[in-house]
Amino acid sequence: MTYFVIFLGICFMLGVLAVASNPSPYYGVVGLVLASVVSCGWLMSLGVSFVSLALFMIYLGGMLVVFVYSVSLAADPYPEAWGNWRVVGYGLGFVLVVCVGVVLGGFVDFWKVGVSTVDSGGASLVRLDFGGVAVFYSWGVGLFLVAGWGLLLVLFVVLELVRGLSRGAIRAV
Amino acid sequence: MNPHAKLISSMSLIMGTSITISSNHWILAWTGLEINTLAIIPLISKSHHPRAIEAAVKYFLTQSTASALILFSSMSNAWSTGQWDITQLNHPTSCLLLTMAIAIKLGLVPFHFWFPEVLQGSSLTTALLLSTLMKLPPITLLLLTSQSLNPTLLTFLAISSALVGGWMGLNQTQTRKILAFSSISHLGWMIAIIAYNPQLTILTFALYTMMTTAVFLSLAQIKVLKLSTMLISWTKTPMLNATMMLTLLSLAGLPPLTGFMPKWLIIQELTKQEMTPTATIISMLSLLGLFFYLRLAYHSTITLPPNSSNHMKLWRTNKALSTLTAILTATSTSLLPLSPLIITMF
Numbered sequence: 001m002t003y004f005v006i007f008l009g010i011c012f013m014l015g016v017l018a019v020a021s022n023p024s025p026y027y028g029v030v031g032l033v034l035a036s037v038v039s040c041g042w043l044m045s046l047g048v049s050f051v052s053l054a055l056f057m058i059y060l061g062g063m064l065v066v067f068v069y070s071v072s073l074a075a076d077p078y079p080e081a082w083g084n085w086r087v088v089g090y091g092l093g094f095v096l097v098v099c100v101g102v103v104l105g106g107f108v109d110f111w112k113v114g115v116s117t118v119d120s121g122g123a124s125l126v127r128l129d130f131g132g133v134a135v136f137y138s139w140g141v142g143l144f145l146v147a148g149w150g151l152l153l154v155l156f157v158v159l160e161l162v163r164g165l166s167r168g169a170i171r172a173v
Numbered sequence: 174m175n176p177h178a179k180l181i182s183s184m185s186l187i188m189g190t191s192i193t194i195s196s197n198h199w200i201l202a203w204t205g206l207e208i209n210t211l212a213i214i215p216l217i218s219k220s221h222h223p224r225a226i227e228a229a230v231k232y233f234l235t236q237s238t239a240s241a242l243i244l245f246s247s248m249s250n251a252w253s254t255g256q257w258d259i260t261q262l263n264h265p266t267s268c269l270l271l272t273m274a275i276a277i278k279l280g281l282v283p284f285h286f287w288f289p290e291v292l293q294g295s296s297l298t299t300a301l302l303l304s305t306l307m308k309l310p311p312i313t314l315l316l317l318t319s320q321s322l323n324p325t326l327l328t329f330l331a332i333s334s335a336l337v338g339g340w341m342g343l344n345q346t347q348t349r350k351i352l353a354f355s356s357i358s359h360l361g362w363m364i365a366i367i368a369y370n371p372q373l374t375i376l377t378f379a380l381y382t383m384m385t386t387a388v389f390l391s392l393a394q395i396k397v398l399k400l401s402t403m404l405i406s407w408t409k410t411p412m413l414n415a416t417m418m419l420t421l422l423s424l425a426g427l428p429p430l431t432g433f434m435p436k437w438l439i440i441q442e443l444t445k446q447e448m449t450p451t452a453t454i455i456s457m458l459s460l461l462g463l464f465f466y467l468r469l470a471y472h473s474t475i476t477l478p479p480n481s482s483n484h485m486k487l488w489r490t491n492k493a494l495s496t497l498t499a500i501l502t503a504t505s506t507s508l509l510p511l512s513p514l515i516i517t518m519f
Contacts (some may be wrong), residue, residue, distance in 0.1 A: 050463040109467075141453060142201070143201065143204070146188075146192060146201070146204055146208075147204065149188070149208070150208050150211070152183050153181070153208060153211050153212060154211055155434060156178065156181050157211050157212070157214055157215055159184075159213065160175065160182075160215040161215060161218060161229075163175070164221070
């Protein structure tokens, strides 16, 4: 089980590396998908299954899908994939950064590999994420309203930015 | 700009600032910072000029990076200490990350590159909001955690901000960029003293907000965006130009004007903490800023040579000056004798 979780962690780093090495967005989104799928598995190893499911559905099924549709509207004529020397250079640079981080931080101390679940192996009565959602709707209703307003504000900001077709902030494609 | 969108943006700015400065929990502080970032984006890009759009994009990218770093710092602290209290930031990596994140948020050197360009792309009123209101939540977070942060790093950020703010402002002709570098340099002074006497940071921030609001509002009244426009603006409002000279010199920190008060108290506190080289260096570096403030003040009060002295004030006058500008100008030039009272207020 520990080895599987370490494998998930390595796949996460590879997915993030795929994005950070700056290929064309078509290819970068592959890295995003890999990173989010694998991080869902890693979250489950921590014990927070609800958050993992929410990540899967909202991030992968909502935001990434919208992102892919938006990217398909603005395609490159000559997209740079991972065979391109520029992308390889960025990739090697980030691998170096990760190696330096592992050497300096230590695998377990800083990167928290091989730790137990969030509620210390079942010490609490309710799963922590489900309990958190319950608190969010009862005692934490202030934060709920603030978060709801923040999300509504994103909608208004985006609508204000693109209002006006070609006179808006973002050019009509 | 659409009045409804403007109302939503301004209400969200006030809400986001209030949430962050009144929070005890990191997640709530982060939420307020994100709401602030989102709400000011339409205000920056409202003129729909390509420079304004670029300024909005740069602002969004830098502030989002900084917010992500704040979240990472608070989460690593929560992992190792088990609590999310802002004042109890103990893990050393978290403290370092938070210092860097707040430096990016505020525009301290070496993360200052976005600030002049964002200010140049926005209108004068939005630039005022960016320099004053948007600095309040990050400084609040820094004040709450100031005892845990590395004083050497803070002093380095402070001295380099004073250096770059003074030096880079020397070659500018656009008033918004000059005020951007003035803001960077003043932030350097605020950060210099935060580890030793946070009340002086609050005092410096309050006085800086007052003085820079007076300058921004005066500039917005006569719509002066560059030095050449300021040369010929004296005919429109001669009294405003004369008082703007005093307000600019107050920003520069010249006695007997108000702007001298924070610098004086900071130098005194630094000397008490046996940091005399820091005090000397930072006050020498503010001399660089004095040059461009003097140049602005000179341009503000000059009466152009080709015109004779009979060339009087234009007979078509602007609408009456707002009371707020008058009050802020008066306070930003005359508060120095009240220093003992003001020190007790903070």
